[in-house]
Amino acid sequence: MQGGDDRRSYDRGTSIFSPDGRLYQVEYAREAVRKGSATVGVTTDESVVFASDTSTRSPLLERDSVEKIHDVDGHLGVASAGHVADARRLVDEARRFAQTERLRYGEAPGVETAAKAIADVVQESTQTGGMRPFGVALLVGGVVDGGPRLFETDPSGTPSAWRATAIGSGSDEIRDYLETEYADGLGTSDGVALALDALRTGTDGITPGEAAVATMDAEGFRTVDDDIVASHFDGAS
Amino acid sequence: MQGGDDRRSYDRGTSIFSPDGRLYQVEYAREAVRKGSATVGVTTDESVVFASDTSTRSPLLERDSVEKIHDVDGHLGVASAGHVADARRLVDEARRFAQTERLRYGEAPGVETAAKAIADVVQESTQTGGMRPFGVALLVGGVVDGGPRLFETDPSGTPSAWRATAIGSGSDEIRDYLETEYADGLGTSDGVALALDALRTGTDGITPGEAAVATMDAEGFRTVDDDIVASHFDGAS
Amino acid sequence: MQGGDDRRSYDRGTSIFSPDGRLYQVEYAREAVRKGSATVGVTTDESVVFASDTSTRSPLLERDSVEKIHDVDGHLGVASAGHVADARRLVDEARRFAQTERLRYGEAPGVETAAKAIADVVQESTQTGGMRPFGVALLVGGVVDGGPRLFETDPSGTPSAWRATAIGSGSDEIRDYLETEYADGLGTSDGVALALDALRTGTDGITPGEAAVATMDAEGFRTVDDDIVASHFDGAS
Amino acid sequence: MQGGDDRRSYDRGTSIFSPDGRLYQVEYAREAVRKGSATVGVTTDESVVFASDTSTRSPLLERDSVEKIHDVDGHLGVASAGHVADARRLVDEARRFAQTERLRYGEAPGVETAAKAIADVVQESTQTGGMRPFGVALLVGGVVDGGPRLFETDPSGTPSAWRATAIGSGSDEIRDYLETEYADGLGTSDGVALALDALRTGTDGITPGEAAVATMDAEGFRTVDDDIVASHFDGAS
Amino acid sequence: MQGGDDRRSYDRGTSIFSPDGRLYQVEYAREAVRKGSATVGVTTDESVVFASDTSTRSPLLERDSVEKIHDVDGHLGVASAGHVADARRLVDEARRFAQTERLRYGEAPGVETAAKAIADVVQESTQTGGMRPFGVALLVGGVVDGGPRLFETDPSGTPSAWRATAIGSGSDEIRDYLETEYADGLGTSDGVALALDALRTGTDGITPGEAAVATMDAEGFRTVDDDIVASHFDGAS
Amino acid sequence: MQGGDDRRSYDRGTSIFSPDGRLYQVEYAREAVRKGSATVGVTTDESVVFASDTSTRSPLLERDSVEKIHDVDGHLGVASAGHVADARRLVDEARRFAQTERLRYGEAPGVETAAKAIADVVQESTQTGGMRPFGVALLVGGVVDGGPRLFETDPSGTPSAWRATAIGSGSDEIRDYLETEYADGLGTSDGVALALDALRTGTDGITPGEAAVATMDAEGFRTVDDDIVASHFDGAS
């Protein structure tokens, strides 16, 4: 590797900049995200849709236990790509945060508030010693305070809002697809179709049983049934 | 070793990613699991069955003290592969957790809840400084809240649910065997037979006295008597 | 790199001087600022104006979520260049500080007071172990206590007051431009025009939709509408 | 040393796995045990017998102060091999544990309970930073809760139950001897004879005055008089 | 660099001596002071005078915000050379100290007391781990308890009293000048003239607008107006 | 040095074993003891006798301030060899311990109890991070609870009881002498003579004024007068 010697001096401590102002440990954590199976997020006029690749190593593994999409508090949803165990820890943080907010203010936190609270936890892990960054990116979505909102939090702890995006393996291809195909005025069903089509672009040969889909609208978080997912696969191929 | 120089720079600290987004210390802990003697877990229609290789170094060692299968609270069972002392620590965590839940909610925690609580402890050990990961994988099983559930927790702190699986030495062969032979509609006795057959696939020349078997059903955790185990060996060979 | 061996010995620990009395980690954090997209600050006779490059990677990213300019407490504004997540943490510090001051003294802190409070947090991160410096520079502006004030805080934790300045990518060119073009006696609208012209000097081919502008005057913090920004672009080009 | 370079990278920190899943510091602590003078433990139908090599460097050293066998609480006995100072610390832990249990439950802890409590302390030292493992193995024996029990705790913190075993220098030879000679149905006196015979197998030219012997039965912990030990030597040679 | 290898082994940790009994990190911090712009301090019969080089990078920078001279509590003045952010932290310490003393004893601390309190904070940073030394030297002056006193505190934490001295870039030349020109019996105006003349010796081509001057006498701390400074320049050149 | 490379890897951290199970830092601390001036301890039928080499660098040094023998509480005596400052710290620990015991139980602790309390402090320093071992060995003696007892504590934290022994420079020769010359049935005066004769064996050309002698008997701790020491020298040579 060219320049390996230089880089190698700065990439082993969390709390350290390289001479060109980069945080290598955060970039390596991004690599862990890139290795995770893909997750797509799409906002529609009335909802947010998540579609995740949940293909498994073995037919004996219960697919439902491959937790890529989490119902945080009945309204907010979180989908992840990267280290599964790290994602679970952040989802726990999100749940605790939602519960505390509800107790304090009598209502659940908005999507942006929740995404930023998660991002704060992640940023802290990149600046303070004694802890590695989180090897995971999250999509946070919901229709809590008016319109549908979709946020991404990355391993640097930066939150960003998207109309549609993807994280994990193949996310560049998926995002290219979404930039071409995304349009305003989608209904939830259109959103599910777009999300699944996009997911298939980035994941070679995914089958209906290997895609998990969830929607968040004003009514709350809902998992989409496998046969509905399958019918979208039939319609699309 | 090819690439040894690169890897060597990133595998000595728990809280550090390698440039390709891997946590080497967690992968080395998985190697410790792979070195441990095998344990099989099988779900049946009414129960979860554990079968473990408890062959010992010496005839003077009391086989019962080779704790591969633990009764957590009368209902939940935990079986391990890898560092025995690390397993004991996690079983202690599980017992404390079950006891606290019981005090707080008046009933024992479900299998999934318990498996995730263990996984949280394990994940923490992989991200926070001052501690190495746990060199052990666990199977967590029981029929606490409705149907039989079987979870695995690995050294990264990821929980996953299985109909049947194996951990430890020879687990790849055993899982291959289970994928071929596992079928729905098993009774507990079928499960014991399947678990023992699978265990024998992965452990060369294991004898009846060297296999420990336990079942968890709606009645609770039960150790299977050595002669029943022996009769399965006779029937199978 | 010439002299690389010498430098390399002193640039990996936050709390360490090099033989020539430099703090390399702070200088590397400055490099992170130089890599961030540009932000301009201009004081007028009645206000402070911020103009930031908020061009995004993707058309699907919601531009408003690219937070370069923050309303701290209705009066104070903070604009940043560099690591977005680090900026958010300092803005949180600023908000907490403003709130505490308000509770304690019944009124919001002045611009200088707030800028120095932020600088204190930054300095601490450069001297005490267990934490890296903040990879971000901030502009802090407002008309809180009499006249318009504009401060910059850099990664060393040094606050400085400016009539007009820029941080981030291209800031040297922008500052050169400002030194030539800045004059006393500007109104807010003149300030917006000057800030946008300056921003365009340092950011190649920025379009109206990619510039965020905000003003702080005696009435408080206000975001400038996109079409007003666009009209300035039309007028200037 | 072949492979020395690889190993050397992983054996200096307590909280670290080697690529093949080993904890070298624990293995080196086992080497410290192997260097300690031998101790034998034997269970009989009514008791547990310890026999230790207490040969000393100098005739002026008071042999009784070479503490290889410790009376923990009148019932439990602990015998050690390895670093004497480390053994003392664990015996102190055992004493504190026995006292606390007695206060809490009105009775002394069982042998298994005590052995596991010691093992917990040892495991902790192998996983948490800031402390090296204990360079000592212990035998824990007694007739507290029904039958005679004999446990070994090793430097990894793993407890195991034995009918008869040995730790320290020459323990492999001694255990071979015990596997051949051990039989069920022993009385205490038979046990003492067997333990001394076994000890002599592993310790070249030990004399009666250099062997310490203790028994634990339902009546409690008792040191065996030197002349009884000597008479066994006479009978055996 | 000759001897570089030897030195390099001892200069990266704060809390470490080199074989010849030196603290390299403290010496490097002195280098940071030598890089800072110059500050002169002169005692007169009735006052202490500070004159600092406050030349700035840009005409848009508000010169008053280049804080080289600080009014601590209306009586005590502190002037600095070196890392500006580090100086601000020590000035904060001095302010807190003065306030506490006032509350405790009903009057402001003397110059010597204050200088020693600052020096204590600096010494601590050179001996205790987890913190780098302060890259700044301070002049502390005032007429609090009788006569005018002028102290310097250096990065080792040593306080020393001077009739006249200088810190920062060119301080050797300035001190040479002062040793020749300083005389007893000066009035405040003479002191301002001497301080400015000395400052100009060490700072090539400084202009009136680039020199900040303050006096501390029995009435308290006072900033000298720019035109008075300018008139001294006119008179001297 | 043969094998230097291997050893060098394991001898710089307190809390670390070498591959052959040794704690090098403890062995190096023993080397510090071997460099200290010699101290002899002898038990008689009614007392314990200490004799120490207190030869000094300069005739102007007050010999009494070379504290080799310490009166702990009027009954217990402690004599040291090795780092004087480390010895003082352990003597302080012993004094605190004796005082606490006296308050708690109404009587001073026995010799064995005190020696073990010191040994516990020493062992802790060899296992826990953040502290080096104590570079000192102690003799602890007294006639507190029945008969005369003499203990040694070494840098590993191991206590051992002796009829007669020596620590420090030349201790091997002195112990050889004691093994030949020591006999039961000594009176205190015989013990003083033996201790001085032994001390002279290991310390080339020691003069009467350079030997400090103390006795501990049922009456308590007593320093032996210099002329009595001198008369023993006269009688012996």
Place this chain on the structure above:
Amino acid sequence: MQGGDDRRSYDRGTSIFSPDGRLYQVEYAREAVRKGSATVGVTTDESVVFASDTSTRSPLLERDSVEKIHDVDGHLGVASAGHVADARRLVDEARRFAQTERLRYGEAPGVETAAKAIADVVQESTQTGGMRPFGVALLVGGVVDGGPRLFETDPSGTPSAWRATAIGSGSDEIRDYLETEYADGLGTSDGVALALDALRTGTDGITPGEAAVATMDAEGFRTVDDDIVASHFDGAS
């Protein structure tokens, strides 16, 4: 440097022994003492006399602020050689100690008690991590409890009592001189003369104005006037 490689491995951590049982950081701190300007201490029949080299870098430096001799509490005096800032910290410790003792026991601590309290602080810094040793030696003197006492504390934390001694640059020559010239039966004035003569032996070309002298007798601590010092210089040369 011969043997440099070996030494270099053990001299960078405070809490570490070298293979030959040395603490290099303490020895390097002694080197810092050897670099400091000299201080002499002499006991007379009625007093303790300190004489210190206080020659300064510049005629503008106020010689009184070069604090080599400190009045601790009106009775005790402390004189130092080595790092001035470290000395000030220990003098602060001594003052706090004297004050606490006075509050607790109604009278000031004796010289020996105070010297040992200082030595305890110093020893702690050599054994516990996170702090470097103190680069300073102290003389502690006074006539508090009967006769005049003079103690030295060195960087290892060892206290020793002297009739006369010296620390700092040239102390070997000064001590040689004192060993030849010191006699019992001195009065205070004789002591001042002897101390100054000795000081001049070790400090080339010291002038009257560069020597500070203080006496401690039953009346307390007193600084000797410069003209009395000068008269001694006249009489001696």
